[in-house]
Amino acid sequence: MSGAASGDRDDQVRTLAGPSYQRGEVVGQRDRPAVPQTGGHAAQQDSGSHLMDKRAATGFGLRALIISMLLALVTACGGGGGGSAAVVRLQLGPASPTVAKGLTVDLTATAIRDNSRTDDVTAEATWTSLTPGVASVFKGKVTGLAVGTAEIRASFDGVQQSIQVSVTAARIVSLAVTPSNAKVGLGATQKFTATATMTDGSTPDVSGLATWSVLNEAGTAASDVVTITGNGQGTTNRIGKAKIQAVVAAATAPLVDFEVISAQFKEIQVEPAAPSIPKGLTQQLSATELLTNGTPTVVTNTATWTTSNAAIATVDSEGAERGLVTGLEPGTATITATTAKGSRSVVVTVVDATLQSIQVETVPAGSGQLPKGGFERKFIATGIFSDTTTRDLTSQALWTSSDESIATISNADATKGIATSTANAGDTNITAKVGTVTSADFALEVTDDTLESIEVTPASAEVGLGQTQQFTATGIFGGGLPSQDLTKKVTWSSDAEAIATISNAADSKGLAMTQSISDTPATITAKFGDVEGSTDLTVTDAALLSIVISPDDSVLPKTFTRALKATGSYSDGSVKDVTGEVTWSSSSSSIATISNVTTTKGVVRGGSAGQATITATKRLPNDVVVSDTTRVIVTDAVLESISVTPATLTLPLGLGQAFVATGSFSDDSTMDITEQVTWTSADTNVLSISNAGGTKGQAVAKALSTSVVVTAQKDSLSDTATVQVTNPAVETLIVRPDTQSCASPAPGEDDSIDLPLPFSTGLIACASYSDGVVRNVTTEVTWSSTDSSVVTVSNDSPTKGVITAARDTIAAVAASLGGKTDSIQVKVVAATLTAITVTPADVVIVNASAPVQFVATGSFTGDITLNITRNVTWTVSSNTVTVSNEAGKNGQVSPARSPTFAQDVTVTATRGTIKGEQTFERRANPAAE
Numbered sequence: 032m033s034g035a036a037s038g039d040r041d042d043q044v045r046t047l048a049g050p051s052y053q054r055g056e057v058v059g060q061r062d063r064p065a066v067p068q069t070g071g072h073a074a075q076q077d078s079g080s081h082l083m084d085k086r087a088a089t090g091f092g093l094r095a096l097i098i099s100m101l102l103a104l105v106t107a108c109g110g111g112g113g114g115s116a117a118v119v120r121l122q123l124g125p126a127s128p129t130v131a132k133g134l135t136v137d138l139t140a141t142a143i144r145d146n147s148r149t150d151d152v153t154a155e156a157t158w159t160s161l162t163p164g165v166a167s168v169f170k171g172k173v174t175g176l177a178v179g180t181a182e183i184r185a186s187f188d189g190v191q192q193s194i195q196v197s198v199t200a201a202r203i204v205s206l207a208v209t210p211s212n213a214k215v216g217l218g219a220t221q222k223f224t225a226t227a228t229m230t231d232g233s234t235p236d237v238s239g240l241a242t243w244s245v246l247n248e249a250g251t252a253a254s255d256v257v258t259i260t261g262n263g264q265g266t267t268n269r270i271g272k273a274k275i276q277a278v279v280a281a282a283t284a285p286l287v288d289f290e291v292i293s294a295q296f297k298e299i300q301v302e303p304a305a306p307s308i309p310k311g312l313t314q315q316l317s318a319t320e321l322l323t324n325g326t327p328t329v330v331t332n333t334a335t336w337t338t339s340n341a342a343i344a345t346v347d348s349e350g351a352e353r354g355l356v357t358g359l360e361p362g363t364a365t366i367t368a369t370t371a372k373g374s375r376s377v378v379v380t381v382v383d384a385t386l387q388s389i390q391v392e393t394v395p396a397g398s399g400q401l402p403k404g405g406f407e408r409k410f411i412a413t414g415i416f417s418d419t420t421t422r423d424l425t426s427q428a429l430w431t432s433s434d435e436s437i438a439t440i441s442n443a444d445a446t447k448g449i450a451t452s453t454a455n456a457g458d459t460n461i462t463a464k465v466g467t468v469t470s471a472d473f474a475l476e477v478t479d480d481t482l483e484s485i486e487v488t489p490a491s492a493e494v495g496l497g498q499t500q501q502f503t504a505t506g507i508f509g510g511g512l513p514s515q516d517l518t519k520k521v522t523w524s525s526d527a528e529a530i531a532t533i534s535n536a537a538d539s540k541g542l543a544m545t546q547s548i549s550d551t552p553a554t555i556t557a558k559f560g561d562v563e564g565s566t567d568l569t570v571t572d573a574a575l576l577s578i579v580i581s582p583d584d585s586v587l588p589k590t591f592t593r594a595l596k597a598t599g600s601y602s603d604g605s606v607k608d609v610t611g612e613v614t615w616s617s618s619s620s621s622i623a624t625i626s627n628v629t630t631t632k633g634v635v636r637g638g639s640a641g642q643a644t645i646t647a648t649k650r651l652p653n654d655v656v657v658s659d660t661t662r663v664i665v666t667d668a669v670l671e672s673i674s675v676t677p678a679t680l681t682l683p684l685g686l687g688q689a690f691v692a693t694g695s696f697s698d699d700s701t702m703d704i705t706e707q708v709t710w711t712s713a714d715t716n717v718l719s720i721s722n723a724g725g726t727k728g729q730a731v732a733k734a735l736s737t738s739v740v741v742t743a744q745k746d747s748l749s750d751t752a753t754v755q756v757t758n759p760a761v762e763t764l765i766v767r768p769d770t771q772s773c774a775s776p777a778p779g780e781d782d783s784i785d786l787p788l789p790f791s792t793g794l795i796a797c798a799s800y801s802d803g804v805v806r807n808v809t810t811e812v813t814w815s816s817t818d819s820s821v822v823t824v825s826n827d828s829p830t831k832g833v834i835t836a837a838r839d840t841i842a843a844v845a846a847s848l849g850g851k852t853d854s855i856q857v858k859v860v861a862a863t864l865t866a867i868t869v870t871p872a873d874v875v876i877v878n879a880s881a882p883v884q885f886v887a888t889g890s891f892t893g894d895i896t897l898n899i900t901r902n903v904t905w906t907v908s909s910n911t912v913t914v915s916n917e918a919g920k921n922g923q924v925s926p927a928r929s930p931t932f933a934q935d936v937t938v939t940a941t942r943g944t945i946k947g948e949q950t951f952e953r954r955a956n957p958a959a960e
Contacts, residue, residue: 116144121156121185121192128194130166130175131201131229133280133586133666133698134237138171138194140185156187165198167642167664172239174586174664175199176640176698201229202699206237206284208277213288216295217270218324223263225277225284238263241277241284242582248272250286255606257289261583261661267291267323281701294324299334299375301368306377308344308358309384309416311466313427316346316354316377318368330370339365344379351444358382384416389424389470391463395513399473401438401452402480402508404560406515410440410448412463412470428463428470435459437477452477480510485517485564487557492566493653494531495574496548497603502533502541504557504564517559527553531568545570573601578609580647580661587623588668588696589637592707595625595661596633597647609649613658618644623663630724634706637665668696673708673750675743680752682718682732683760685801690720690728690752692743704745713740718754732756732801759800761849764812768855769793769832770898773807783856784834785895786822787864790902791835794824794855796846812846822857829919833901862891867903867940867947874951876912876936882923885914887940887947903940903947911953912936929955 122141130136140156141149158168166181167174173183175198184193205228215221225241226234243259246252248271256273257265263277270293274286300319308314318334319327336348338356344364347355356366358381367376393399394409401408414424425448430440432450437457440450450461456479460472486505494500506517518541523533525543530553533543543555552567577600587593599609610633615625617635623643625635635645642665648658672695682688694704705728710720717736721729730741736756742749765777768784769792786792796812799805809832814824816834821842825833834844836859845854868888876883889899900922905914911930915923924938933954940947 116146116148118142118188118190119145121152121187121190123183123185123192123194127197128173129197129199129233130173131199131203131231131233131235132175132178133240133700134227134235135172135174135240136196136235138168138173138183138185138196140171140187140192142187142190152187156185159184159186161193163641164667166196167640169642169662174642176664176666199231201231201233203227203237203280203282204230206241206277206279206282208275208284208287211287214290214292215267216293216297216323217267217291218294218322218326219267219297221257221265221267221289223259223265223275223277223287225263225279227279227282237279238277239584240586241279244276244278245289246274246276246286248274250274250276256291258579260579261581265289280699281695294322294326296372297321297323299330299368299370299373301366301375301377304377305380306356307380307382308356309382309386309414309420309422310358310361312358312386312414312422312424314356314358314379315352315426316356316366316368318354318370318375320370320372330368334368334370337367337369339367343381382418382420384418384420386414386424386465386468387417388415389413389428389463389465389468390415391461391470391473393473398513400476400478400480400510400512401450402482402510402512403452403454403456403477404481405454405520406452406482406506407520408450408475408515410450410461410463410473412448412465414465414468424463424465428465431462431464432475433460433462433472438475450475478510478512480508480512482506482559482562483509485521485557485559485562486514487555487564487566490566491552491569493569493571494543494545495571495602496545497573497601497605498545500531500543500545500568502543502555502557502566504541504559506559506562517557521557521559524556524558525553525568526556527551530570531555543568548572573603573605575599575609575649575651575657576602578613578647578649578657578659580645580659582661584662584664585635586664586666586700587635587637588670588698588700588702589640589665591670591694591702591704592634592636593663593702594634594706595645595647597659599649599657609647613647613649616646616648617663618646622665635663637663640665640667666696666698666700668698668700670694670704670745670748671697673704673743673745673748675741675750675752678752680754681757682730682754683757683801684732684735685759685803687729687731688754690730690741690743692728692750694745705743708743708745711742711744713742717756730754759802759804761798761808761851762801763799764808764846764848764851764853765797765799766844766846766853766855767795767797768898769795771795773797773805783858785858785860785862785893785897786834786836787860787862787889787891787895787897788836788839790889790897790899791833792898793901794832794834794844794846796832796848796853798848798851808848809846812848815845815847816842817845817854818842821859830901860893860895862893862895864889864891864899864942864945866890867899867942867945869938869940869947869949872949874949875954875957876924876926876951877954877957878926878929879957880926882915882920882925883951885922885924885938885940885949887922889942889945899942900940903942906939906941908937908939909934909953914938924951926953931955 120143124139128136140153142152153171160168162181165177165179168183173196178200181196182193207226209224225238227237239262245254247254254273256271257267259265270291272290275289276286277284302317306314317331320330331354336346338346343360343362345357346366361381361383363380365376366379390413412424412428414422432438432440437459438450438452456477459475461475463470484507488503492500504517504521506515523535525533530549531543531545548570552569554565555568556565579598581596597610597613599607617623617625622638622641623635643663644660646660650656674693676691692705692708694702712718712720717734717739719731739754741752795809798808814826816824821838821840823835824844839859839861841858843854843856870886887900887903889897907914911928912924913927930953935950936953937948937950
C-alpha cells in the first residue's frame with residue numbers, strides 16, 4: 032500500500048472516530064452523570080488517539096489500527112446500544128390524514144435517533160389535540176368531533192411534532208363485516224373487521240368504533256360461542272354456530288356466519304429454536320404439534336427429521352433417539368421436523384470448539400451427603416470448551432458410581448445424572464464422561480441419617496373452585512443434612528376427595544384439583560415410608576380471573592348517559608355480570624362521571640367534550656386487583672329527534688312490552704336513550720308504563736282497548752307509539768289425565784299414562800293465560816298422536832281428548848292452542864282387568880236432582896288403575912232412575928219415575944265378567960219421608 036493511500040485511509044479513520052465520540056458524550060450526558068474531561072469518554076478518546084499514533088509509528092497494520100479505534104469507540108459510547116441514542120426528530124403518519132366526523136383514524140409516531148435508528152413510539156408518546164373541539168386523540172387514535180382541521184401534537188423524549196388532521200362531513204352509507212363465513216377451531220382467535228363505505232367513497236376500518244354482537248344461529252338471541260372485544264378481536268368459547276353483527280352510529284352491518292368447530296391443528300414447534308452445538312457433540316431437539324386451543328402433542332418420536340447439510344450436522348430419524356442432532360463440522364444446517372400435519376425448521380450452528388474439561392456438581396450445589404434408603408441427589412455435568420464457553424452436558428454424559436452398593440446413578444434419558452442411595456451407608460465417587468474427557472471424582476457420602484419429618488407447602492392454602500394447587504413435599508433429615516424435595520417420591524392423599532383430589536401421576540404429582548366449595552378444608556397428606564406431613568386446602572367460590580367492560584370505546588353526547596357492563600370470567604369457567612360488584616372510576620370527572628350508586632352502578636354521564644378513561648376494579652381477598660379500562664369520548668352533539676320502537680303494537684291482556692327510545696344527534700350518530708326520556712301512557716288504566724330506573728319504558732297491558740298512546744319525551748322533543756290491548760294470550764299449556772283437574776299440581780316431566788289394550792280414557796288440557804287465569808280448554812285445543820297405530824285421540828265432540836289403545840308400545844299425545852303445545856306419554860300395555868270400583872258413595876237422588884256422574888275405575892294386572900267409565904256397560908236396579916251409556920255421558924244417573932217411598936238403588940258397571948257396584952238412596956223429595 033502506498034504512503035498516500037495509507038494517509039488518506041488514516042484521515043478517514045480519524046474523521047469517523049471524532050464525531051462518534053462526540054455523540055457518545057451527548058448520550059452519556061443524557062443517560063448518565065457527566066464525567067470529568069480528564070477521564071471517562073475524553074480520556075478514552077485521548078487514549079485512542081495516542082494508541083493510533085503509537086501503532087502508526089511502530090508499523091502496526093491499518094487493520095489493527097482500525098480495530099483498535101473501533102474498540103475505543105465502542106467503549107466511549109457505552110457499548111454502542113441504540114437505545115441510548117438521542118431522538119433528533121419525530122415523524123408522524125400517515126401523510127395528510129382524513130377522518131369523517133364521528134369516526135377515528137390511527138396515527139403513528141416514529142422516533143428518528145442520531146444514530147439513524149428508528150423506533151415506533153406511538154404508544155409511548157404523549158398525544159395532544161390543539162383543536163379539541165374538532166378532534167380528540169388518545170394514544171394516536173384520533174376521533175373526529177366536528178368538521179374542520181385539527182392540529183394533533185405528539186411529544187417524546189423532549190422532541191415534539193404536529194400534524195394536521197382533516198375532519199370531513201362524510202357519512203356512512205353502508206357497513207360490512209369480514210370475514211363473512213369464517214370457520215375456526217376451538218381455542219383459536221378470529222379478527223373481525225367492520226368496514227364502512229362513506230359518502231365520499233372512502234372505506235375506513237371502523238372496527239374499533241363498532242358495537243359488536245354475537246347472536247345465535249337464528250339471529251334472534253345472544254350467543255356465547257365467541258366473545259368479541261371492541262376492536263373486533265374474537266375469542267372462541269365453545270363449539271357451535273353464531274352470527275356476528277356490527278353497529279356503528281346508525282349503520283348496521285348484515286349478519287355474517289361464524290362457526291367454531293373442534294380444535295384444529297395450528298403449528299409445529301421445534302425446540303430449542305436456535306441451537307448451537309460444539310463440533311462432535313449432540314443436541315436433542317423436540318417437536319410438538321399445537322392445536323388452536325393450545326393443546327400440545329409431543330411428536331418428537333413420530334416426526335420425520337431431515338438435515339439440509341449432513342456434512343455439517345446429522346439428525347436421527349429412526350429409533351429412540353429421533354431428533355438427536357450431531358455436530359460434525361463448523362457451519363450451519365437447517366433441521367426440519369415433518370408430520371402429516373405440517374413441518375417446522377430450525378437452524379443449527381456447529382461451532383469449532385473442543386471439550387477441554389468437565390465439572391460435576393450437585394443440585395443444590397455442594398450437597399455431597401445423601402441419607403440412605405432410596406433418596407436422590409441430582410448431578411449436573413458442565414463442559415468447558417476451547418472457546419471458553421460452557422455447556423450443560425448432563426444428558427450426554429456417561430455417569431458412573433464407583434460403588435453401586437452405596438449409591439447408583441442413572442443413565443436413563445428421563446433421569447440422567449440422578450443418584451439414588453441404597454440401604455447402605457458409605458462413600459462413593461461420581462464421575463461424568465463425554466467422549467475421551469472424564470470429570471474429576473465427586474465424593475458422595477451416604478449417611479445413616481434418617482428422614483425426620485415432611486413439610487407440605489403451601490400451608491393452609493385457599494383456592495377458588497375450578498383452580499388447581501401444586502403442593503410441594505420437603506423432607507427434613509437428621510444430622511444436619513440439607514432438606515430435599517420429595518414431591519415426586521411421596522404418596523399423596525386427600526381425606527375429602529369430594530372437595531379436592533390430588534394426583535400421584537408421574538407428570539402431575541402433588542397437583543390438587545378442586546371439586547366443590549366447602550367451608551371445611553380437605554387435608555392433603557404426603558407420606559414416605561412411616562413419615563408423613565399434611566396441610567389444609569380450602570375450596571372457596573370460583574376466583575375472578577379477568578374483567579371485560581362493554582361496550583368498548585363509547586361515544587357519548589354531553590349530558591347523556593350510557594350504562595357500561597363489567598363481565599367477569601371465573602376459574603370454574605363461568606362468566607358473570609359483575610357490574611354491581613366492581614368499583615368504577617373516571618380519569619376525568621369533568622369529561623365523564625361514572626356512578627357507584629347501587630341502583631345506577633356503571634352508568635357514565637358525559638360532561639364536557641373530550642375523552643376519559645373509565646376503569647372497573649375489583650380487589651380480591653388476597654389483595655390481587657383485577658381491572659379493565661375503556662375509553663369514553665364525549666362530544667358536543669345535540670339531540671335532534673326521538674324515535675320510539677315498536678311504533679305500533681298488539682299486546683295481549685296481562686303481558687308486558689319494553690319500549691326503546693332512540694335518539695338521533697346533530698353529528699348523525701344515534702343512541703339508545705330509553706333510560707333518559709320520560710314515558711307516559713294516555714290511559715294508565717289500560718296500559719301502565721314504568722319510569723323507574725332499570726325498568727324504564729316497560730309497559731304492562733291492564734285492560735282491553737283498541738288504542739292507547741305511549742309517549743317518550745325529553746325536553747321539547749318526543750315521539751309516540753300506539754298499543755292495542757287484545758284478549759289474553761295462552762302462556763302455558765298442560766295435558767293431564769281426566770282424573771285430575773286444572774287446579775292440580777303440574778305433572779312432572781316424566782309423567783305418563785299406562786293404558787291397557789283396548790281401553791279408552793280421557794285427557795284434559797289446562798291453559799294459563801297472560802292475565803293470570805287458568806282454565807280447562809280440552810274442547811278448544813287440537814289433539815294429535817305421534818303414532819295413531821299405537822294410540823288414537825279424538826277431536827270430535829263430545830269425546831274430544833279421549834284416547835284409545837291400539838297397539839302395545841309407546842306414543843305421545845299432544846294438545847296445541849295459541850302457539851303453545853304440551854304432550855303426555857302414553858304406554859299401551861297388555862294388562863288384564865281384575866276389578867271395577869264405582870264412585871262416588873253416599874249419593875242421594877231426588878226428583879229435582881241434576882244428573883249425577885258415576886265413575887268406574889278399573890284395576891288391572893301390573894298395579895295399573897284407570898278411569899274406564901267409557902269402557903263399561905252401565906245399569907241400574909230401579910226404574911226410578913235412568914243411567915246413560917251415550918258417548919260423553921257414560922255413567923250419568925238421572926231421576927225418572929217418582930218413587931212412592933225412599934229406596935236404595937244399585938248402579939252397576941260391567942266389563943265382560945267383571946262388575947262394580949255402588950248403592951245410592953232414591954227419594955222423591957229432599958226431606959226424609
